[in-house]
Amino acid sequence: MTGGEFDQAVALHRNGRSAEAEALCQAILARSPEDARALHLLGAIRFAGGRAEEAIGLVTRAVAAKPDYAEAEFNLGAMLAANGQTAEAADHYRRAAALRPEHVEAQGRLAATLMNLRRYAESEEAYRRVLALQPEHVAAHSDLAALALIRGDLDAAECRGRRAVALAPRDSTAALRLGRALDESGQHGEAIRQYRRAIELDPQDVAVRRNLIRTMLYASELSDADRKAEHLSFAVAMATRVEQKLPPPANDRDPERRLRVGWLSSDLYQHPVGRNLEPLFAARDTTQFEFICYAEVENADEMTDWFRKRADAWRSTIGSSDAEVAAQIRADAIDVMIYVGGRFDNNRPQVAAWRPAPVQVSLFDAATSGLADMDYFIANRFMVPRSASEYFSERPLCLPNFYLHRPIAGGPEVGPLPQISAGHVTFACFNNPLKIGKPVLALWRRILERLPEARLFLKFQRKYASERLRARVVEALGPAAQRVEFDPVQRVFGDHLSLYNETDIALDPFPFTGSTTTFEALWMGVPVVSLAGSTFMGRWTASMLHAVKLEELIAHSADEYVGIAARLARDPARLSALRAGLRERVLHSSICDEQRTVRYFERALRAVWQRWCRSGGRG
Helix, strand or coil: CHHHHHHHHHHHCCCCHHHHHHHHHHHHHHCCCHHHHHHHHHHHHHHHCHHHHHHHHHHHHHHHHHHCCCCHHHHHHHHHHHCCHHHHHHHHHHHHHHHEEEHHHHHHHHHHHHHCCHHHHHHHHHHHHHHHHCCCHHHHHHHHHHHHHHHHHHHHHHHHHHHCCCCCCCCHHHHHHHEEEEEEEECHHHHHHHHHHHHHCCCCCCHHHHHHHHHHHCCCCCCCCHHHHHHHHHHCHHHHHCCCCCCCEEECCCCCCCCEEEECCCCCCCCCCHHHHHHHHHHCCCCCCEEEEEECCCCCCHHHHHHHHHCEEEEEECCHHHHHHHHHHHHHHCEEEECCCCCCCCCHHHHHHHCCCCCCEEECCCCCCCCCCCCCEEEECCCCCCCCCCCCCCCEECCCCCCCCCCCEEECCCCCCHHHHHHHCCEEEECHHHHHHHHHHHHHHHHHHHHHEEEEEEEEEHHHHHHHHHHHHHHHHHHHHEEEEEEEECCCHHHHHHHHHHHEEECCCCCCCCHHHHHHHHCCCCCCCCECCCCCCHHHHHHHHCCCCHHHHEEECCCHHHHHHHHHHHHHHHHHHHHHHHHHHHCCCHHCCHHHHHHHHHHHHHHHHHHHHHHHCCC
């Protein structure tokens, strides 16, 4: 093939005359069947025409014919990635980058693909090569911020995020990544500002909006009205993404038949939500309920396999759009659809906006979804009292038993009260520091000032390795910070629980209180002092204390919170008695009453289904 022939074919393709370009390529290949450039160009033409498999085959032949063909390796990677063959795409991006180390786009695509494959160390290495070639590469800084968060390096995440935003003030992804870094270190106000900037730049970005409504729950300075407005804004944005709702469901309206219950969740693995769902699957009445899982699970493990075996059907939603997930739910004729975990992790409450099921339920979200098509929000009457001012677009479905946690098997035994041997009381909080804002630290400072010998122990995974986070805590606590210990070490679960044997009293954060962390403290004999708020999440720990009949640990004002903590610290006899009996209290409380809780849950599912059968509309 002459250079002129190939250049003519390229020009025809670029000018939109692909049919002529294809004919010329085929003529050239009739003479030289393994001409790499003609194979590559014909592959590009076929790919642009929607013939992906043929295109991939042609370009694969091109790289075989010319092993040093970097451009073909790069484009083959792009084709494979678009075809869902992510691991294979990474291999070809790597070859392109090795053939042309100065090829920034190849290095960048390799890094991004490795990140999608959860090969984080390799991805970070590739992004560093990108920055060596192009120090102001925005996506590299932005994705390095995300990778730093994954490995728990809050300082690097914030630094990279700020650099990306400085380089590209109008890049919504950069604003999102910086918002996440600020959020995780408890800088909620600035995080919210970054999320709102990102929404201005890309109003349809679901990830940004979900992060915003999540972060608002941690920010003490926001009012119920602020949160309501943002949830309604979220609902409007989600509704605009639905070009057309699915037609009314044609489910059989027999009120007593076996129900098909769908579960959409990213947390069907060794995760606090997964552990809370486990009893609902294990103890269900299989004659009355069929369970179909829609799993957005990227990090499958043994618990994922456990859920898969106990589900009647399993659908992976990885790579599917919200509309495609909704269509699958409708095709499966789901009667009651449960959206688990709402705004957290990679969950998808927004799928409810397509109305794929007759009855739609929110479970284990931290507040209203705001969505008009979400029918019910599962809670209990303590967390959502009749007098509550908190806004819900859903009808609260209050069960006698709500929070359920199985007894922890194989953990350490409860040790003696540490205060006796240490000679001072040790307070602790093992909650995520994103829950620990300035108002929380202000009350902790008051407690430490009232008790000059007391110590405070803070731990959550590796997050206290962050110098910025530690500095924020130290600044807020003032001179009392000299009595604070930070644990920056990621520990296995048993070792983590053992730390409670060095703790006398747990201090609950607010306005977003603990749940799993509260259970673990109580299980290990450590009383939890909590400030009950006006919201569902502000009353979670208080609800658990109510269940174990420890209402005296529930404060209703800042002064009461400080007072309860101080009085308890000065009463080692009371602390020792609590410590000796707490695990037994938990075991005999509704928190561990699996059968009763599951039966209440199933009755609720049957009741909302019967209501739909009677009304034919929203309950």
